[in-house]
Amino acid sequence: MNHAERIRDILDLFGPGPGQDQLLPVLHALQDQLGYVPPESVDLIAQAVNLSRAEVHGVVTFYHFFRTTPPARCTVQICRAESCQSMGSDALLAHAEARLGCGLHSHSLDGAFALEPVYCLGQCATSPTIMINNAVHARVTPARFDALLASATEAI
């Protein structure tokens, strides 16, 4: 099945003529299924929810959560908010950058890992916190980071 067909199939799940309030649920469904919101989907979404392409593009790009390029096989998010800062997340980030060989908002050399910031995962009493794909990990020391990274590497 090509990309456009998969996108159409996902849009079909929302029935005929979904309202504008279905736009975020549509974008979530696309990202859940495809890993990202492909730029070529904007036109199809716009037709489905009866909006202009500019309006759909505006929504996709407003929200940090939606990505318009395929994700790395493994996304590592490090919390940058105050609570995690107070427990050494700056040092943890530096450690992660050295381990992955890349900075925030970029991919590791082999392309397998993406390193992203996140602003609070709601685990502030057990900082510092990171998320690897969809799993949250708390009280993360550099040694624990290495162990988590090793099992993530094994899994991909």
Next chain:
Amino acid sequence: MTVRIYIPGDSAALALGAHDVARAIAGEAAQRGIDVEIVRNGTRGLLYLEPLVEVETPAGRIGFGPVDVSDVKALFDAGFYAGGCSHPLAHGMVEQIPYLARQTRLTFARSGITDPLSLADYEAHGGYRGLRNAIGMTPAEIVATVTASGLRGRGGAAFPTGIKWNTVLRAPGPEKYIVCNADEGDSGTFADRIVMESDPFVLVEGMTIAGMAVGATRGFIYVRSEYPHSIDALNHAIGIARLRGYLGANVLGSGRTFELEVRKGAGAYICGEETALLESIEGKRGVVRAKPPLPALAGLFGRPTVINNVLSLAAVPLILDQGAQFYQDFGMGRSRGTLPVQLAGNIKNGGLIELAFGVTLREILYDFGGGSASGRPIKAVQVGGPLGAYLPEAQWDTPLDYEAFASLWAVLGHGGIVVHDDRADMAKLARYAMEFCAIESCGKCTPCRIGATRGVEVIDKIREGSDRPRQVILLRSLCDTMLNGSLCAMGGMTPYPVLSALNHFPQDFGQVAGNERAA
């Protein structure tokens, strides 16, 4: 005899390996031929002890924590499953752990005790009594009860909940909505998450009562995408409630309709601002609306809308169950009831502390928190999230009360407290506040959109020491513009952490101490 063992299944415990611990305990028990029933409860909020494993005994539940997979064999050797307390991780009766025993659990009365998705458990612990009472009352009576309880919005603005509901009740309109703001984006806060993951039915019940009170038939819970576990828990709870007649076309045979739906955010902090949140549910960019009109009159899809924080709505079932006076009897001054304090950051014993208003910050930091996690002196605490002020030690005897904090030019907000030890660089944290505002600004108003970026630049110059005195004047002027010229609290309150850091910790900005200026 079967031994019942409780192992939390909320995201905090999972982030610390609770699934692996549960598997290890089940495996070890099987190997030793011990018959155990494992219940995945919610959290007690004693997060410093998570994963907190509890063993049921005739005398009560005995706690062990924090338990790592590597501790499991030794726990069995020590006979923990029979209530043996010889293992160093044993804490005795959970209810008697001082951290918990000294709290006043109203909103969080069930948290950690029950299986979050067991409706039978919920009902056995007082659940749905409030809704049953509400069904026998007129809408005006429900609103009057909430007003009389003194409940104020727990999201941060502390607006009286009953007054907001009354506006919606009296607003004409064929359709009204209940919206729950569960976009808990403030660093240092997690009480909403605990409600959703550890006692989701209380939020469902609170919203249903709100619907009865104002004549709304539909509700939305807007949950941030960073909380996938909360979203799952709520969707399950809503499904169960619908199946059992607590939601739907004829709630408990009352003839009244109430439907509930979870909407997932998408990583925009600004969507915690109520009008941006409404825009987001409508499928738009999360851009703040100008007020008026108030959402109570023209909110979601232009209709009268109650929009409340999770904690405000979760307080309602108890008020309808026990009566307004019961709730009103807790607290101080105009701050009635309890405040779920969230103690976080560099603190030894972090967790959820629900107390009547009036306790001091120092009691929270030392009597509950046990001082910093690092063992170093505490330097500053930020109360009320990224838009809250930093408080130096001289202000730690302030009681937790909305008005007392306002008089210090600080905010209580959602009750989040983030602790920093003496290694914190307050100028760096002030820069972060501006940087965060620049990243998360919706872009609608200039003071916030441009001001935050200029703020980062000015603080960089101050930190580099270039033209410092003039840059400090510029920073104060910029903060004045943001405070008074921004459309919402994002730009309007970012100056709180910035100026409080500058005023209370001038040495970190290369300023001479003692030369403080009032904001």
